[in-house]
Amino acid sequence: MPAPPAFPALAAPPPGGPASSAATPPPWLGYAVAAVAAAAFTLAALPLRGRLELANIVMLYLLVVVLVALRHGRGPAALAAVLNVGAFDFVFVPPQLSFAVTDLQYLLTFGVMLGVGLITGQLTAGLRFQAEVAAARERRAQSLFELSRELSGALLADQVAAIGRQAVRQHFGGEAEVVVSGRDDHLQHPVQPAAGYERAAAEAAFALPVAAGAPPLHAHGAQPGWHYLPLQAPVRVRGVLALRPADARWLALPEQAQHLQTLARQVAIALERVHYVEVAQEAQLSIASERLRNTLLASISHDLRTPLTALVGLAESLAASAPPLAPAQAGTALALASQARELATLVNKLLEMARLQSGERPLQTDWQSVEEVVGSTLRLLRPALAGWPLEVDVPAALPLADFDATLVERALANLLENAVRHGAPPLVIRVRTEPGWLAITVRDHGPGLPATDQDLFGKFTRGASESATPGVGLGLAICKAVADAHHGSIRAANAEGGGALFELRLPRREPPPLPTDVE
Template identity: 45%
Template sequence: MTVVICIGTTLVATPLLGHLDLANIVMLFLLAVLVIAVKLGRNAAVLASILSVLLFDVFFVAPRFSLAVSDIQYLVTFAVMLVTGLTTAHFTSVLRQKALEAEQREQRTEGLYQLARQLAGTLTTEQVVEIAKGFVKEQLAAECAILVPDDLRKNLARTSPACSLPIESHLAKVALESGKLVRSDEMSGMGYAPLYLPLHASMRIRGVLAVRFADNSTEPSSDTISLLEALASLLAVALERLHYVEIAQATEVKMLTERLRSSILSALSHDLRTPLTAMVGLADSLFLIKPALPSAALETAQALHEQSARLAGMVGNLLDMARLNAGEVTLRREWQPLEEVVGAGIKLLGNALADHPVKVELPADLPLLEFDAVLVERVLCNLLENAAKYAPPHTSIELSAQRTGNTVAVMVKDRGIGFPEHRGDELFNMFVRGQAESGKPGVGLGLAICKAIVEAHGGHIHAENRPDGGACVTFTLPVGNPPVVEEEPA
């Protein structure tokens, strides 16, 4: 094409030789060089500059049709013509290259904008992966894969099992831990992805983007790396948004479930409490009949009373749990000694502790605590009753307290079989029992009620097994700023 244009320029200028000065004919050739530089690029423009000088010398400078030059001044013309043509070719090609780069940047910017719009509407991680693959393939003619860490952030897994891109797991893990781009040209020759970019989000690194180019021998430019970093940033934001959306949805479902469960428990408890109270009262009235009933009937009345009382206690637990979850319980805090509540709780249990001696160890310098006596007494009763229920007969139950910093820790220990391993926190959920198939009566609400009451007081409760056998439940109450109690004169 360059040769054709130069020859065409010569054919156009030849009839004008007698009418135009040679300087004007030179302008025609420079115009041809400029057109070639704009349309065909630098190399073609350099060739056009050399051809234009030769054609001008052969066809327009005397003696014509030879490379001989009769006037030495034409050598200057040739030199200026060649330099002008080469300079024009250079600057024109540079401008053309800049225009192409600007157009490419505009296309990539538009692509990133469209990518951000698409990622904003994604609902699943699979959609994010598909959008990222399409963008990388369209903009860079490359393949990509997104790797996300597990809960412990020790291993990386593909978000799409159908992805066949070979991944070097060690390099991906280095990128995840260091938070920097990792590149290995050696891996590209083996078919693996050579680039691994961490997905930086606002809270933490959400994963790694692995990229492999179609032409492994081509080194990615700085613009390509910048584009991939922008892509990684958008993907990280999208993945973090989906993560928090899942958490919000799970939390909302859990809240609705707990609210529904509390409503059902509250309704059932209110409806069952009245007939159960009536049954307990009727069972007690059988002992007051004159003349007295036969011994067999009294034993039946006693069993009826015990079972009705146990069922009434379960219903009371259900109602208390519903109230605690709904936040309807108002704490009546008062400054008082812990030993009074401990004594009241032990006396209230009565026959439940008949086969288990209770050893109480409370320091003499234990400070006054601000708590709701009725609720804390309920906590102690539940813990002591559980200990008596699961400990072997005639084994002791230990209740002790000690001050640790700004809290007072109260411990209830027994010599039973202990708690199942790795279920310490789970035991404080509603309807969870240490032994699901246990023959002991109960519905798994005692520890849940204890947790709700203790946390309402600003404390903490946990369960553990004793090294020498048995279980230990510890709950804490804040010390606060107790009032100063002056000693009475002797």
Template identity: 60%
Template sequence: MASATEPHSDTQAAPSSARRSYAYAALCCVALTLLMTPLANLLDPANVVMLYLLGTVGIALRWGRGPSALASMLNVVAFDFFFVSPRFSFAVNDVQYIVTFAVMLAVGLLTGQLTAGLRFQANIAASRERRAQSLFELSRELSSALLASQVVQIGESAVQRHFGGSALVLLPDSRDPHESLALPEPMPAGFEASMANAAYRTDQALGPTTADVAAPAWHYVPLVAPMRVRGVLALQPAQPRWPMASEQHQQLDTFARQIAIALERVHYVEVSHQALIDIESERLRNALLAAISHDVRTPLTALVGLAETLRHSQPALTPAQAENAAAIAEQARELATLTNNLLDMARLQSGNVSLRLEWQSVEEVVGSALRSVRSVLAGKEVRVHVPADLPLVEFDATLIERVLVNLLENAAKYGAPPIEVSAHAQEGSMVLSVRDHGPGLPPSLQSREHLLFEKFTRGHAESATTGVGLGLAICKAVVDAHRGEIRARNASTGGAEFTVTLPRKPAPLLTE
């Protein structure tokens, strides 16, 4: 099958077209003979032979090798019958004309062969130029596409212009992008969805390889991009069920690669654009939270102080009034803690925090964190397993204490006693862990424990326990700033366990 723009060779042309070529060649010989017959007495036989050879060249240029060979033989017969004495007879008086006939036939065949070869090479060059032009136009149009729908429209139009027939660019189905394609509605005649999906899953081109009527009418070529398969290019040529030449297959594969690369480029443009939007949204949110939190912290501090003053005012409050004053102070402290968390989170994510790295005693930092949360842990059993001979570790004591405070508050809120705090040294690292004996992490976070450390994420979304989900996010930000790692898991004997791993290098030698 030849495409709409590919040249037809003798081996590619349809049988009916070939028969017409031979008929036209014979008619040209007849016409040439009829034109020269009235001039037989005026033309030298050598000139007649040259005119016949000129006709053979013209036929070779127009219809190729086979018709030119037929014309050469017919010309010899016509020259013998109409122009060699005795005329209108195949008898030859002069034996030398036998040589003339042989030379005329040989020169005609050779000239036709060379001319047809030149024609074929010219057609091949023109065909390659058209293919290159088609690819250039496709690349130029795809370079301006910003949406996948634009790539689909441009790709279908380009393939149809080059090959004729019908073309479809099929993208993955959003419901099952790894297994199936989004199919057109209604389905075109002869289109087989199973073959299109098979080409997509197996990354193999499928289509007719013979002129068998049972062969599929469409070609299915996967759109293979550098990262993954982006879909399938389906083509029903202008002459269905006819195998394409190897150069046409290569051209179709090249079209598919160009479309696939364009789809992948558009995909990453969309990903990049969304990432920029997310970054800008995060920056604006942090700036807003920091501004609001900073303005709220001062009146909250005053509110806590006024509530405490009210509790101890004279004359003494009634029990009900004292309880209300205590509740005001407690709620104000919780709101102040939330405000501090918002400020800390905004400051950590802005990148403006400078770590005050100093050699610290882990035992002292753990003790300081426990003292900070003694009101939260009141009445709860706490077990501390921190060896006294732990080596010094270089970190920001204030921030690491904040990490331990948040983990202890988290255990007190969502877990159950006893709460265990432990620390031990490993080769090149220091490991701190806080564990409770409560219900553990929710099943919805199984194998997705990292989601706990995202901002505004709570393990129990519907929990009555107060909080907005910033404590663990602050812990992760602090540990990341120390180039460490924090993990959460369910302990083997029940409860949730949070582990902080900080990098450790040998402590400096103390000089006396």
């Protein structure tokens, strides 16, 4: 994993904003500097007494106020203005070395000098504050830019967590942990977390719903200074950001709390992007595996069809050979022919399944009579349905439907074979029309569908993994492939009164009008 990036360090923020306790000067220092500056300038200006007009010396005192305001803010600038007025009166205004005033016009000078000094210091300190605010915002924007740039190149959740943790630590100081949720929606807590980190508090924050307008910061647990923020992505919460800043007062500032929320949002979006990249990669791998399996099935099935057809013919010829075989030999020949037919049916299903899912078998739709398709399917399955009570409910006035008759016949035959294998008589076939749909229902009166989480329409899925019932679990998968090819659907459910019910739904449109006779 690449090392986490180095983010730009934060300079001293504006007054009242985040700053390291060690780097923050004591509050009395500015006032001491103001007093020293007033005294030092007075001493330095002594040689100018008698050489410069008093108005020029006043302007130099104002310059001192501006410099103090630029460096130390409003309070020290106000003190410098008051001290400068006193020093100017004591040293430069006659009688010198005395606070007595012989000329009343100097009182106006003192008042103007003090007022201009205070106003100048106030404006200068305000400009300094605004400049520091702008600089702090620029640093936050630069920090977000650097974080976005580094997160865009992260390919793993661990990389995103390391980058986010480093960014939060460098901006807020102290300790930080980015705890990511796994595929099971459980937090993957660090093996060696920072001192004071509490798993229970992180779990509580992870389960906490994030409502619109809610405060972005949530404090939990008994450890002082630790805060836990859910990593809310557009879809769901992807983890928790745990933070113990160097100075907890930072998070009381709206701009800093908003910046922390923005950092957490970027990390959450990056985690969600990585998650869906992994999902997309797994989907691509699954598609490639499915294509490879279909190709193998098609190749093997195609190569086995010819020898299996020959094997069935040879076994049937052997059973009917002249002179007749002995009873034991004839039974063996008939069993061989039966097993060969079963194997040939299986190979045909494999080949048909592979062709349907690979798209090699295009639909050959035409206007068909549903009653004829049902009848041809029953004639095809006459040996398998021998002795089974059957109820067929097809309306006499059923209009023509547009579908591939061969595929629908194959799907209906598979549903009936599945009912014979796993159900009980009687069997019911019902055809109904709905607005925009044609519904073909097959129902038995057996034990119903098994209580399982398996997809009944998946390939090689059987009701019981170990069963004496023949089959490999391709019949219902072919039915679903036929429904998908027609842009329809198929469902399975337990019928009222017992038994399983399968419904094949195909899109239906109005048939074209019949031609009228022309006289």
